[in-house]
Amino acid sequence: MWEAGGDEHPYVEIAGIKWATMNIGAESETDVGLYFQWGDTQGYTASQVGSGNYQKPFDSADYKFWNGTTPSSPFPTGFLKYNAIDNKTTLDLSDDAARLYWGEYWRMPTGAEFEALISATNASALYSGGNLVGIILTDKTDSSKELIFPVGGYAAGAVVGNTTQGFYHTSSLMGEHVSGCFIVYNDNGEAGAGTNGAPRVFGCNIRPVLDEPI
Numbered sequence: 001m002w003e004a005g006g007d008e009h010p011y012v013e014i015a016g017i018k019w020a021t022m023n024i025g026a027e028s029e030t031d032v033g034l035y036f037q038w039g040d041t042q043g044y045t046a047s048q049v050g051s052g053n054y055q056k057p058f059d060s061a062d063y064k065f066w067n068g069t070t071p072s073s074p075f076p077t078g079f080l081k082y083n084a085i086d087n088k089t090t091l092d093l094s095d096d097a098a099r100l101y102w103g104e105y106w107r108m109p110t111g112a113e114f115e116a117l118i119s120a121t122n123a124s125a126l127y128s129g130g131n132l133v134g135i136i137l138t139d140k141t142d143s144s145k146e147l148i149f150p151v152g153g154y155a156a157g158a159v160v161g162n163t164t165q166g167f168y169h170t171s172s173l174m175g176e177h178v179s180g181c182f183i184v185y186n187d188n189g190e191a192g193a194g195t196n197g198a199p200r201v202f203g204c205n206i207r208p209v210l211d212e213p214i
Helices: 097-102 111-120
Strands: 002-004 005-007 009-015 015-019 121-128 131-139 146-150 154-156 159-160 165-173 178-189 191-201
Touching: 009 146, 015 111, 111 121, 111 131, 111 165, 111 178, 111 191, 121 146, 131 178, 131 191, 146 165, 165 191
Parallel strands: none
Antiparallel strands: 002 005, 009 015, 121 131, 121 191, 131 146, 154 159, 165 178, 178 191
8 A cells, every 4th residue: 555645545456557446535445535627626525516605516617727708507618727728638737636635646547547447357336225336347367456436426517416327537638628537337237437528517536546656
């Protein structure tokens, strides 16, 4: 285990990548943890998602990089950073929630790292009390190595929706409005994992990876 910021964060190495076993803000492997807009280092619990006082609505108007020119949600026409002017498509470490919360050597995964994880593992569903709580990804070459990704849905428009799937931010954009997203699911009784896009104002979970060799 690697110790960062006074806290120990267990990891499992699969396909040469060291994956944390829990999400940021989680207290167990099946705990969803915190929801983050892409590039925002402030996370929120599911109970903090909403439109009331001291709650986070997860729309364009409250996104830290929104340029304020369009009131529509969730697709504003431009952003203050990671836009056509600066041409940045990968998060700076100063905007990486994994680095802020867990410290040196931890960071958000790239889309390519999630793709490598998908290729190297088999997916199965994890239930508790008859409810789907997560997807288990097991190393195809070493069944002792596995990761649980909780299905916490995503936060958008003051609610948490689609909780039969799990949505995880990558560190990269797929377009001006859309961030790369890792998704786990159990559709028609078949567990799986894949990558897609999600509006970057949506709140997704974060699963860090570790750069420093142990």
